[in-house]
């Protein structure tokens with residue numbers, strides 16, 4: 553009997569998962585769409601002998617699936633491999649192919665979720681199936697978790713599971729998930745795989761200013777809108793200080809070592825500016841940021857409103873939580889009321905047996921390539937799992953063509969992933985999980 557090769561299965565799984573529209577938006581939040589993908593994954597796992605646990609938080613349709621494969625040494629902490637099933641919205645009129653087609657064309661699997669992150673989910677399902685079919689006993693317990701709602705903060709996914717079903721992750725000490733493990737080409741034929749060891753923290757601020765209300769034809773000394781408008785304009789013009797954190801320093805040192813480029817670490821911005829496609833992604837991890845994302849005030853053209861409100865998306869570097877708050881309050885000034893909602897940064901070191909296993913698995917499939925740590929500016933489910941004391945790495949291995957602007961594909965138009973990269977990633981994941 554012919555047994556499916558996981559490197560063949562992965563392409564079909566990625567394509568079929570993309571074709572299941574699991575858009576997570578304000579419009580679809582009330583009726584979660586993850587269930588179809590959760591059932592799909594659960595069926596693929598059950599087919600080879602797993603007994604998947606299907607969990608919903610109470611939010612209908614936001615399905616999560618967890619299975620565990622027992623390892624040889626129950627005394628060692630388990631390794632969690634997690635991926636989210638939801639995707640951000642896509643406007644089909646902007647795309648070259650329909651975003652929920654999962655079409656395989658020109659060597660790519662196309663569609664929303666191809667890189668964020670149904671490709672990795674497909675790689676994980678294909679590998680988990682192979683292990684079960686072949687009776688592979690990994691060195692330690694493996695927990696495979698496929699979760700809902702990541703794109704809306706994980707309140708019906710990772711965050712909810714950590715708060716309400718922590719026993720599903722019993723004994724887990726380390727985890728891999730997004731966003732890392734992809735290759736970048738730094739110079740001619742010099743390839744490095746970026747393992748994510750840190751995430752900036754996130755702080756959502758609700759701002760409020762008040763002023764005198766009344767008829768639009770009168771004279772006023774103050775204005776809620778003008779006060780808040782001036783404050784957010786100051787914030788948008790503000791530049792937070794450059795801080796060279798360990799992950800970014802290690803990344804730049806690694807790039808210097810493998811390319812021979814000489815960086816002046818006293819001027820990290822100039823160093824990062826020389827990184828081509830990567831400059832934008834790495835540049836966002838040199839300093840805190842704060843962008844105004846929503847502004848609302850007024851309800852009628854001849855009424856001066858008493859209140860104006862705005863929302864700011866703030867992102868701070870590890871170690872900058874307190875300083876960031878102080879600096880924000882200073883820039884916004886005393887006339888603006890602030891409400892904070894914070895997800896602290898997470899960071900780990902780039903060392904130990906798990907990192908060695910990642911590097912060895914990459915080296916076996918792409919000899920001569922380097923493996924470097926980096927920090928991602930965005931937030932992932934890692935922040936939820938970190939609350940269980942789990943050490944996290946972004947490691948979803950993909951070998952990418954040199955000219956592909958990978959960072960632009962996340963939440964982007966014409967999101968796609970190379971077929972070869974999925975097959976490569978499945979082989980790396982297989983090696984890594986057998987030796988982790």
Ligand SMILES: [Zn+2]
Pocket residue numbers: 636668669702730
């Ligand atoms: Zn994602």
